[in-house]
Amino acid sequence: MKFSKRIADVPPSATFRYASLAKREGIINLTIGRPGFDPPSVVIEAAKRALEGGKHHYGPSKGIPELREKISERLTRENKIRGIDSEKVIVSMGAKNILYEIIMTLVDRGTKVAIPDPAWVSYESMVKLAEGEVVWLPLNSERGFVPDEEFIDALDHSEAKIVIINTPNNPTGAVYPERVLRDIIAVAEANDMWIISDECYESIVYEGKHFSIGSVYDKTITVGSFSKTYSMTGWRLGYAACPEFEVIDKMNILQQQSVSNPVTFAQYGALACFTPEAQKFSREMREELKRRRDYALKRVSEFACECMKPNGAFYIFPYFEGRDDIKMADAVLEEGVGVVPGSPFGKQGRGCIRLSYGSAKVEELAEAFDRMERVKGIA
């Protein structure tokens, strides 16, 4: 079989690969990009009621109106996103599918898309699948991977039609301050660029405040997810909102021709994410994740590495000068801990490893760090 050039050019996801290597008996798995909690019980109960109440069938392609209404209300009230209503919101199978639809909607062969380096692995692959061209914007570990003048300058000279911004960040855990985001917006505005603002981790901020780009810049497509905020990764629910209706409308064409609609009963369950009980769950989960972040940071600071404090998400991304990150991840796995090497996230990730504390309790983290200390050159 001769496969399409499109698929031949795209590697399998590195995070999936390292996650499957870490599934062996006895391995402490710090590769997982998810919080290890059950979703709020109100949400589970609501989904059960939906199933018992006959919500088994196809639904509207953009998502059920009740859920789009709730999302648009929250984005307007809390994120202060301007100019949206429920018609300017689309729900799909996770933020991943949403991002894929956005890129397929806006990117032609050769369209330039600016992506921070390092970044979540799928952005580059999605742009390649759309035959677009990636322009990398370098981030540096000594700046805690927060955009600096070099980044802003690279963006200004990128000739990109679109820039993807992700804060709080995967893989670095960085939370970009408002003033940095305003600098990015100024460059985007001057160059008539669209911003895809991936805000999947918006609820997991320990220090500082989350700032939504769409609150001040209308050429923004805001992306959100139920996956991390409510620990619902398997429910596959994410969304996009944009003041320009046509963007959402065109994404909806892709949706109709691919997945048809997001899972109906899951959406009825997700309606309960807007209750006080679910909000409390999300706050408590953040508190627990903060305890883990504090512990992991303390232990990482004993390593021979450079690591700024990550203020959000649930990743730590230490940099080991002069080290080969792939060999380091393999050596760490030999000692019984699964981590993801930094280079699949981009050139600037070389020498780094990504540790996820989302699914490991403090006791497991303690054992994982004890094991990692045995790896030559890390401690």
Ligand SMILES: Cc1ncc(COP(=O)(O)O)c(C=O)c1O
């Ligand atoms: C930065 C980022 N964006 C998007 C996603 C996709 O999330 P989901 O498809 O589960 O909503 C992830 C998942 O790991 C992520 O880390």
